[in-house]
Amino acid sequence: MNDKKDRARERTKEIAAEFSKSGDATGWFEALYKEAQGNNESIPWADLEPNRFLRAWAEKANLRGNGRKALVVGCGLGDDAKFLYDLGFDVTAFDISPTAIEWAKKLHADTNIKFETADLFHPFRGWLGAFDFVLEVYTIQPLPLETREKVIDAIAAFAAPESELVVVTRGREDDEEPLELPWALSRKDLARFEMNGLEQTGFEIMPGDEDTPADRFVVQYKKTK
Numbered sequence: 001m002n003d004k005k006d007r008a009r010e011r012t013k014e015i016a017a018e019f020s021k022s023g024d025a026t027g028w029f030e031a032l033y034k035e036a037q038g039n040n041e042s043i044p045w046a047d048l049e050p051n052r053f054l055r056a057w058a059e060k061a062n063l064r065g066n067g068r069k070a071l072v073v074g075c076g077l078g079d080d081a082k083f084l085y086d087l088g089f090d091v092t093a094f095d096i097s098p099t100a101i102e103w104a105k106k107l108h109a110d111t112n113i114k115f116e117t118a119d120l121f122h123p124f125r126g127w128l129g130a131f132d133f134v135l136e137v138y139t140i141q142p143l144p145l146e147t148r149e150k151v152i153d154a155i156a157a158f159a160a161p162e163s164e165l166v167v168v169t170r171g172r173e174d175d176e177e178p179l180e181l182p183w184a185l186s187r188k189d190l191a192r193f194e195m196n197g198l199e200q201t202g203f204e205i206m207p208g209d210e211d212t213p214a215d216r217f218v219v220q221y222k223k224t225k
């Protein structure tokens with residue numbers, strides 16, 4: 001068990017609860033990144049390396065960028081953006097937290113990844129339908145359940161015709177209640193992507209790890225219309 005990450009998870013829940021009491025569903029991300037003062041161990045998801053479930057899927061799929069335009073949604077410190085960059089994608093990555101984006105820019109200063117502070121719900125217009133590969137890792141799951149469809153619609157809107165979209169998330173059964181933050185996704189939740197013209201082309205279930213044992217879903221889509 002990693003005690004520092006356990007403490008970080010507890011603190012994250014406290015900050016998120018404080019903000020959500022005042023009706024602010026996303027303000028806690030910036031507060032958490034700021035409070036961390038550059039120490040990634042205070043951020044539960046920030047390991048300074050690519051997400052291991054994404055990497056396992058990408059290796060199996062032999063993912064290559066070949067100059068394709070990728071967008072990383074809710075990129076945090078940018079390690080998954082860097083992973084796609086190293087695979088040959090032309091990468092744009094954004095996050096609602098300005099502190100996370102400044103941090104990511106410093107960590108990946110030796111790349112030409114375009115890091116931007118932006119809100120998923122108010123994106124740059126030029127990003128809509130503009131990306132060949134859209135990646136979301138753990139961004140849907142911490143946002144309130146009642147906004148889930150809106151979140152998925154907003155992510156799907158970045159996909160260009162014939163593009164790919166990949167989701168990495170904690171998974172749950174359709175009849176399982178999501179009890180606490182982060183609220184895992186069910187297949188029923190994910191079906192919303194298909195209502196946005198994305199056809200599911202892959203679905204992998206991977207066992208979690210010792211610290212966070214929940215199964216992970218790695219789900220792949222192709223934009224058909």
Ligand SMILES: C[S@@+](CC[C@H](N)C(=O)[O-])C[C@H]1O[C@@H](n2cnc3c(N)ncnc32)[C@H](O)[C@@H]1O
Nearest residue numbers: 029045074075076095096097119120137138139
């Ligand atoms: C659980 S973290 C995951 C970060 C990163 N994807 C990773 O796996 O390391 C969720 C991220 O989504 C960002 N986020 C939350 N709401 C957002 C929004 N409305 N627009 C853009 N980013 C958002 C948060 O600031 C945070 O960095």
